[in-house]
Amino acid sequence: MGEVKMGENKFIICNHCKRFINDKNDLVVAYDFLVMxxxxxxCFARRAKENFFLSKKPVNGLVSNIVTVLFGIAGLSGLFTDFYVFTVMAILQLSIRLYSWLKYESILED
Ligand SMILES: [Zn+2]
Incomplete structure (x- = not known):
């Protein structure tokens, strides 16, 4: 524990095992009954099997990034059509993605 840099109180604690997460590649951000x-x-893989409320799709990671891009495109096309719902979903997805990045992922960014 002594090795962990705690400057500016920026550190991430795993919601499952309560230990520090130090590696970006080891970080999974997910919704657990509406709480990020x-x-x-x-730990995510272990918990996803046991917890019904835990989203099976992590907020961070490749799949989520692709979804964000797709929603972005759909959202843009929604601006020129009557499908407002795409635009709303795009904004929502982008907000979630940004929030996850600001809250967790940016901390582990070098
Ligand atoms: Zn853990």
Whole structure:
């Protein structure tokens, strides 16, 4: 624990095992019954099996990034059509993505 830099109180604690997450590649951000939480990738896999409310899709990671881009495109096309719902969903997805990044991922950014 002594190795962890706690400057500016920026550190991430796994919601499952309550230990520090120090590696960006080991970080999974996911919704646990509408609350955004951080997990080690291993802890997330373990917990996802046991917890009905835990979203099976992490907020961070490749799949989410692709979804964000797709929603962005759909949202833009929604601006020129009557499908406002795409625009709303795009804004929502982008907000969630940004929030996850600001709250967790940016901390582990070098
Ligand atoms: Zn953990």
């Amino acid at each position: 939480n951080a997990y080690h990738s291993e």
